[in-house]
Ligand SMILES: NC(=O)C1=CN([C@@H]2O[C@H](COP(=O)(O)OP(=O)(O)OC[C@H]3O[C@@H](n4cnc5c(N)ncnc54)[C@H](OP(=O)(O)O)[C@@H]3O)[C@@H](O)[C@H]2O)C=CC1
Ligand SMILES: CC(=O)[C@@H](O)[C@H](O)COP(=O)(O)O
């Protein structure tokens with residue numbers, strides 16, 4: 001396989017699955033974590049490597065090291081593997097998804113921003129979902145037509161905070177996810193509930209079903225539910241661990257234990273809560289966004305720009321949804337007709353957010 005984002009949370013889990021099932025790793029792509037990448041190179045002996053910059057590439061002792069966005073593209077084009085695991089974070093992951101599909105490869109997709117920004121231009125038949133809820137939906141659907149799909153949210157770092165305190169929550173507060181250990185960006189998206197908004201779009205593009213919604217299940221034991229026309233609802237349950245979705249994305253069929261089964265007596269009770277805009281202001285645009293899913297490119301770009309400002313201490317936590325919603329309203333006429341237009345709109349929205 002080709003692994004993009006090998007040093008991140010999904011990347012490290014993917015390598016654990018590769019090691020357990022003896023899957024060959026042909027390409028390792030990382031950003032700045034050179035120390036970890038060096039260890040991975042020694043262990044997995046990839047044919048090609050790529051890192052964020054030329055300076056970092058010079059620190060790697062390997063005969064075929066590329067760098068930058070072009071380096072990622074070169075590594076994919078040079079590879080002979082049929083599967084590309086895209087575990088890059090953010091809009092950076094979109095071009096590799098497109099290139100991998102152009103090269104006839106299957107994309108095991110963790111990088112949800114690819115679908116949020118450009119789902120209209122990506123044929124899902126080339127994709128296998130790694131995102132836990134979408135893996136759960138796939139597991140439940142099994143080729144059947146759903147009446148309604150529901151995904152669950154943990155509620156994020158501030159689900160039990162007094163609402164008035166959330167406005168000035170710190171980065172450190174936002175990074176305390178209640179159930180999952182993940183990269184910083186998705187953990188912040190979970191705290192604002194933007195992650196779930198993204199996942200509704202992701203579900204819509206992957207499965208073509210417009211009847212999608214989300215509810216809070218604070219234990220993250222149920223990941224997805226599917227309601228069928230006959231009135232039955234099925235639920236996918238598993239401990240919160242990405243190795244199961246990754247193993248399926250890599251192998252399609254898994255008949256050996258990957259996780260401990262869920263012991264319902266130990267789970268004890270399950271609780272469900274509604275996602276309310278008072279606590280999660282981004283939820284106010286959910287209905288409109290689902291009616292206009294191609295505007296995901298605006299929400300994604302504005303959200304990334306806002307997160308950068310928040311991480312750099314230039315805006316408060318409460319400004320994250322405020323800036324994203326302001327951009328969504330400002331760019332309400334957006335309707336990209338091609339993937340090139342998606343890239344142009346992304347740039348324009350980021351420029352606009354920078355002036356705010
Ligand atoms: N973590 C999870 O459990 C889940 C994640 N996802 C999605 O999967 C994707 C990855 O998430 P996660 O693993 O948590 O994120 P991380 O931040 O942990 O990892 C991101 C990876 O991308 C690499 N990267 C960042 N910038 C560059 C660059 N310029 N060039 C090359 N590589 C780069 C990082 O390299 P380095 O660290 O070396 O700088 C790292 O390997 C996201 O889209 C997320 O939404 C979806 C569901 C669950
Ligand atoms: C593991 C995974 O798939 C994440 O997307 C997770 O769902 C994030 O947690 P939240 O449910 O808090 O958004």
Ligand SMILES: [Mn+2]
Pocket residue numbers: 131132133199
């Ligand atoms: Mn998810």
